[in-house]
Amino acid sequence: MSTEPADRSLTEEAIASIYARHRRPRPEFRWVASPYAALPHLAGFPTHQTLRSWVDTRRPPGRPPIASDIAAGLSRLRSDLSEGFVEPAPDRPLMKRPQGKPWPSLPPLEALDAGLPFQELLRQGVREALFRSLAAGIYLPIRAALTAAALPVGWYGHQDAAWIGHLDALRRLGLVSGGQSAAFEPWVTLARAGGWWWPGERVCVLVDRPAVLRVEPVPGAWAGEIRLRRVPGTSAVEYRDGWTI
Template identity: 25%
Template sequence: MGGADMSGAGMDNGADGSGAADAAGTDPAYGGSVNGGSVNVMSAEGDSVDATSTDDGSVDGLGTWRTWTRATVPADRAAAEAGVRAAYRAAGLPEPERIVWAGSPRAAVSLIRELPDRGACVRDAIRDAPWAAERARLHAELGAGGWSEHWAATGGRLWESTQALVDRIRTGVLEELAGGTTGEEATGVRLLLLEAVLGQHDAPWLAAFAPAGGPFEALTEVCRSAGWWWPYARVAVVSERPVALHQDEAGRLDNGEGPALAYPDGFALHAWRGMPVPADFLTELATLTPVRIHKEENAELRRVMLEYYGYDRYLKDSDAKPLHRDETGTLWRIDLVGDEPLVMVEVLNSTPEPDGTHRTYWLRVPPRTRTAKEGVAWTFGVEAEVYAPSQQT
């Protein structure tokens, strides 16, 4: 097996096959693992996050908003209800006759379907109209370029991961209440979901606007205090926040040991590195074997199994044969039913660790790769013909 200095650009090409590759905008399908074990930097960000804290020690000044978005402590119901009533008043509307709480967005939608006397949805007056007016004001004040810079420095930093979470919650509610995402019943559920004000998940755009006073102060109070809420002429329905939230460093739902997102009433979403998985699927992960992985017919679930088990470990335990060896390393390949082949280069890092040992890297490379040198060169973004060891540093 050949040696290479893997401390340079090659390892920036999604070396861990997880969040770092995604965050950099590279292709997360290829990556590597170290010393026979998958590199997986995980966090359970949001577990018991205290949403009442206003101490923002973050580098970008968005720590408070980020905390509210990921909060998993019970809602501050008194503060949330005060914010809801203030939001109605700021929109020039009478306060709702009553405020009803639900254990999750799923429970809230179910409840709303049983409230024919709730009156018309007033989301536009409470949330959409103030948002549009403030965005127009900032756009006129800052200009197109200034607005883009402002958004990138504020709400844009929170938007992608928060919106992905919102989309997953909506899909989960659709699947549980309508049995899928198509059909007449699904359309009805989808419309109710679109009537929601997103509470804690409205943090990205509130971070970009949120001037003191007026409707934004009220909306910010609900953002700080509760989950999604639905404003109607006579009734407001407010959802509790989650009790658990597990995300990887790219902000994707991720938990191999239970729900990645869970609400107090039992509504939960399961995922592995952003990939939705059935709840019972996770119980299999601890006892995976190459045979079980090979028999999995669903290509997406098989990829989850491979990531959990470790691509390099799967190659070893499946008795894969080396396809090619040269001075840069060893190229391995194994075919997968209904999916592209698994092709990896095994490389011994020529730069020693502090203890004098040399680490082994497994780099996933495109299926078209035919030589180890071609695979290593690909991780550095160059062709094999121009690749040379001096480029590794």
């Protein structure tokens, strides 16, 4: 939720290391003050439809775009880190998962009493709670305000903290293996230091963090979820170039 300016040097080094992991040279970094200001710089960048074409049986000729490689590598990283999870020895009776149904979504203390496994407690209380706040609460409304038909594939920096925070919690508790630490650290850095970014083959477009975020608690939420505060006559988000929603 920081509205301090992005740490540009840390952000650039983290992204350069991600490029290097996918055998790409360091890109030119092009900073802009808002997502709206980024739009003129994104012409020709791949969309989600472009990336889907690379998993079809009839793939386009040539090399996949860097965004495709980053997305695939990130999927492998998250799977590798999650698959190493070791459930701690229970100190309470554990609930059996209802056959063919998801785990019940419960407030933390009720979830403990009901016997949800620790892995599910962390998934609901960290990843899902942060995702509701940062995705539904913040970056999806900002994306909608751009009114672009199809934004290129990009990432959200500090607003990607849901999956990063969840895996970091598992790692700090010693419940996942540390074999992928080198690949994970750049994403942790981006969550702490950066804003939105779009990777291109030679140019990476980056957005500074907003100057103002006005938020409020989500009514009835039990894990501290927030959303943008919508007050008539007041901007919910303000960027440093004056663009607001």
